[in-house]
Each structure stands twice: as C-alpha cells, then as structure tokens.
Amino acid sequence: MQKKIAIAAFATWGMFVAPAMAAGVLLEAEANSATGGGSFTMATDRAATSGGKALIGWDADGQWIEWAFEAPEAGDYQITLRYASGRGWDIWRELKLDGQVPGEAFAKLTLKTTGGWGRAASEWQNLTLAGANSQPLTLKLTAGKHVLRLTSLGGDGANGSANLDALVLSSKGTDPQTLFKP
Numbered sequence: 001m002q003k004k005i006a007i008a009a010f011a012t013w014g015m016f017v018a019p020a021m022a023a024g025v026l027l028e029a030e031a032n033s034a035t036g037g038g039s040f041t042m043a044t045d046r047a048a049t050s051g052g053k054a055l056i057g058w059d060a061d062g063q064w065i066e067w068a069f070e071a072p073e074a075g076d077y078q079i080t081l082r083y084a085s086g087r088g089w090d091i092w093r094e095l096k097l098d099g100q101v102p103g104e105a106f107a108k109l110t111l112k113t114t115g116g117w118g119r120a121a122s123e124w125q126n127l128t129l130a131g132a133n134s135q136p137l138t139l140k141l142t143a144g145k146h147v148l149r150l151t152s153l154g155g156d157g158a159n160g161s162a163n164l165d166a167l168v169l170s171s172k173g174t175d176p177q178t179l180f181k182p
C-alpha cells in the first residue's frame with residue numbers, strides 16, 4: 001500500500017535546533033485502494049517505473065483511481081503525477097480529496113501528451129500540477145487519514161487515455177523527484 005517517506009528527520013539534541021522536517025507521500029498507481037469506471041491493467045513491461053509497475057488502460061471517461069493514505073504531518077502539499085500519454089491532444093482529469101473537489105483548479109486538470117505510453121523512460125513525465133499562474137497547486141492536509149481520487153474527464157480528442165505510474169504529495173521544501181522509487 002502507500003508508503004510514507006520522511007526525507008530528513010532531525011532530532012533536537014543539545015544546543016542544536018531541529019530544522020523543519022520535509023516529508024511526502026508516495027502513492028503508487030498499482031497500490032491503489034480502489035478503482036472503478038473501467039478496466040485497468042497492471043504493467044510490468046514499462047521503462048523506468050516507480051516500484052517497477054504502472055497501471056495502463058486509463059481509457060474511459062469517468063474511469064477513476066483512489067488511494068487511502070495518511071499525511072505524515074499537517075501542511076500544504078504539492079501534487080506530482082508520473083504519467084504517460086501517447087495521445088496527440090490534451091487529456092483531462094479531476095482530483096477529489098475526501099470526496100470534494102478541493103478548489104476550482106482541481107475540477108479539470110489538463111495533461112499534455114508525453115509522446116508515448118511509457119515503453120521508453122523519456123515517455124514518462126513527472127508533472128507537478130500548477131494553476132493558471134504557473135504556481136504549484138497545493139492540497140491543505142491535516143495529519144492523518146485522507147482519500148484522494150483521480151477521475152478521467154476524457155480529452156480534447158477521441159478519449160483521455162493515459163498510463164499512470166505514481167503520484168507524489170510533497171510538503172514545501174521537499175523535492176518531489178526524490179520521492180519516486182525508480
């Protein structure tokens with residue numbers, strides 16, 4: 001299931017003051033807690049996947065993946081998707097946190113083509129979700145249990161097909177790239 005990762009934890013000791021702990025959560029596509037609205041396949045033949053596996057066949061409008069996870073600490077978390085799409089058009093996803101769209105920008109997220117389906121490492125993209133002002137979108141999480149769901153809204157073409165490797169939630173000061181497990 002989900003892995004909680006503490007990148008750096010410093011104990012207060014003697015006269016030394018602890019820096020803030022940087023933290024994040026790795027949600028592997030293949031280690032979801034539920035899926036629906038279509039049929040995913042777990043692939044082990046794709047290049048450079050986190051955990052060695054990815055979910056392919058995210059093809060249908062309304063098809064969704066959900067993760068139950070625990071936030072290690074309260075705070076604002078950025079969201080980074082590792083995905084592949086060989087479609088020649090924009091594809092769209094909706095993000096829900098605990099059953100609600102947590103802000104207008106999450107109602108319709110636009111993902112660009114990555115030029116393939118992840119058979120080559122270069123066909124995967126690690127995309128940190130950003131708003132219209134190019135600033136990273138953040139989820140305000142309390143410490144403890146949450147549920148995150150991504151749903152396909154199709155795309156600007158025949159469908160919104162994509163493959164998903166993993167998703168990372170990272171608190172400020174944590175490089176999301178360090179949380180994937182290549």
Ligand SMILES: [Ca+2]
Binds near residue numbers: 028049051164166
């Ligand atoms: Ca994976």
